[in-house]
Amino acid sequence: MIFGLPLERAWHFRDLIRVILGRELASRFRGSALGWIWAVVSPLIMMAAYTVLFSGVVTLSRSSAHQSLGTRSLLIFSGITVFNFFAELLYRAPGLLHEHASFIKKSIFPSETLAWIAVLRAFVYAAISFGVLVVFKLILTWQLPWTIILVPFLVVPLIMFVLGAVWFLTALGTFTRDVVHLMATIVPLFMFITPVFYSFTDVPVDVRPWWRLNIVGDYIDLFRDAVLYGTVNAASLTLYGICFAVSYVVFRLGYAFFMQYKAVMVDVI
């Protein structure tokens, strides 16, 4: 099997993953009056705020001058949808084992499944956000590009990439709490060098190759092509191929790193 051992292990523990994921999703909004509506409302509020900010108050992108308000808010919302998926996990991964310390120290718990649970949970919120985006796009433009059916092909390498990153950060974060603070510092900075509020074409031509090194930005770019613009061409397919390969490597290396230190982590947590 191409994805090998990590996937086999996850499949073996699918019931465990499903049970804990189900409980985490149910308990996240337990005790809140609006419950699940928050999952829809909070990205909407963020989008509204950023749209107002970057259209009226600050002019960030060069192309924004001749963009309609609707186009710009779709651009921002699609960027936030993908970026939040990463950001939430980057914040959470370093403390993931501490969150579940009692499972890990006191039962025969396959700790590598925690990354799956965290990623799937964040993915559920991203999917809700995506649903809102599609509805929003339909309301504004009355059309969807056919390329939207390609989104699942983006999701596969995207999830592999985050899983690998979560495994790596979880292992590091278990050894030192500094990683939590590091992430709290890096992620907001990272947001500005990622085309979240602007599009890739707003980046000056001479620094674009450097921007391409940011795989999160590449995924946002591909995501916008598929969902908003319907532009799939040779260039985007090449980019997709590269992203897939890099993500696969991150996935396997992250898993290997985690498993290497899995036994030691129980002793230091």
Next chain:
Amino acid sequence: MSSEVVIRCRNVGKAFQLYARREDQLRQALFGFWRRYYKQHWVLHDISFEVRRGERFGIVGRNGTGKTTLLQILCGITKPTHGSVEVKGRVAPILALGAGFDLELSGRENVLIGGAILGLSSKQTSQRMQSIRDFADIGEYFDQPIKLYSSGMGARLAFAICAHVDADILIIDEALSVGDQAFQAKCEAFIADFAKHGTLLIVSHALGYLEQICDRVLWIDGGHVQESGEPHEVLADYVEEMTGVPPADGKPHKVRRKG
């Protein structure tokens, strides 16, 4: 007894990593392949023993002597630094101070998770839910978050789960001591029944109970096997060492193997 060996522990040693500074842990994780940033603190040395199917095997020793670490190794929670462990069959551990519970979740939800950890499908766990609830016998607390439980209730739930997972090997670490008489009686009845087909490994300071239930007892001191064998003899020597007084039945003092 000629039945199959289900637990084989060979020269097991365990060292914890002690770090002088907090940041050394990170250095170890990143550069551990090339250099060592920690001191080793040995808690178990060269532990070897075998347990056969159907045996009731007790472990005694003073506090901080490595009993819990040994059980964690047998369960696969942590790995030995050297030596090897082979365990055949499904292990259900009931470790001290409650099993791995998520304190925010209810007892029912923790049963689903606990069942899944121990290898039941969620369908199997759901089918056994009522029986587990009856066994734990904690009333309405079953649907309350674990953080509201007393330690006795936690132990009841942990035991109830492990009693329902069709384990081949039951590992019990001091879990019974926090239960009240009624629950202890229930557990003892279950254990007696379980021992007819399963293998039992039990750590306890209730020496009378160990002597009554076990076929064999292992005494660990300072991370070494001090003595192993017939419960009556081993426990008598252990009591003598602990209290400095030979037991009342005046068994002659035995020369023991040290470290």
